[in-house]
Amino acid sequence: MKKLLIILLILPIYGWAQTNFEKAEKLFHSKKYNEAEVLFEGILKSSPSDIKTLEYLGEIAGHQKSWVKGAAYFKKLKTLKPNTADYFFKYGGCLAMRAVEVNRLKAFTMVGDMKEAFEKAIELNPKHVQARWALIEIYLQLPGILGGSESKAIAYSNELAQFSPVDGYLSRGRIEDYFKRYNLAEKNYRKAHEIGNSKVTFQKLYNLYLNKLKDPKKAGELKQKFESS
CATH class of the missing domain: 1.25.40.10 (Tetratricopeptide repeat domain)
Incomplete structure (x- = not known):
């Protein structure tokens, strides 16, 4: 009888926590971070070591730039x-x-x-x-x-480069770019773009042509080719 009474007392609390967690999740996925934060913080008070709640609060802090x-x-x-x-x-x-x-x-x-x-x-x-x-x-x-x-x-x-060739070439391009070795940066960014052909690889090479090598012709040709692919 005592165990049954404890279960009956716990169940409403558990149900409340679940309901609020689901509400908070929906708010988070709707990018209503301030509202979601209030609910998650309430849940954390009763469950201070809840992994998912802590993770959501960490993500919200990131979105709010509260580092x-x-x-x-x-x-x-x-x-x-x-x-x-x-x-x-x-x-x-x-x-x-x-x-x-x-x-x-x-x-x-x-x-x-x-x-x-x-x-x-x-x-x-x-x-x-x-x-x-x-x-x-x-x-x-x-x-x-x-x-x-x-x-x-x-x-x-x-x-x-050993497990992600695109990131290998992009990161080497970044290093060469940082030290203003723009011709070597171009070589690496071009290889990354040949493999990845993504918005990221395009943007790195395009920005290099336009802003560092000051070659609008190459930048334009690259853009035209990427947009038509």
Whole structure:
């Protein structure tokens, strides 16, 4: 009788949580992030370790550009689910976006945690594309005295090439572009576009022709060919 009474007391609470979770999900998918956040935060009060609720709140924080809040959610998620690569990647991503907003001295203090998060994502998922891209950017943009390294950026680009040739060529093109070696950047972006023939590969090569090589003729020919394909 006592067990039955407990079940009868719990069921309405469980039903309320499910109903609110479903409402919050619908609001999230409708991009009504503020409304969804209120409901998810209410659910989190009664279930502080609910994985899906934390994940949604982390995503909402990202959409709202609330990087500190997002980092806190994904930090908790990577603690609760230490074998999920994306939680480490998204934690590092929130830190990286926050670093863009703060002064350089503060940003540099965050680099170690960023690198550690992205490296852990790769350890857990050896084919994690985005984590390698993030590390390439870190090694490109950091001054050498603080750990910046073209050779390390190239090493991650080479790793990408092993399982994603398009990303391999795009990332190598990005490295050459960053150091203003535009002819080498063109070579790599062109190879990426030959393989991928996507909006992303087109845009990289098109922007290089138009803005870096100052060759509107090549840019126009590329655009015409891409739009007719």
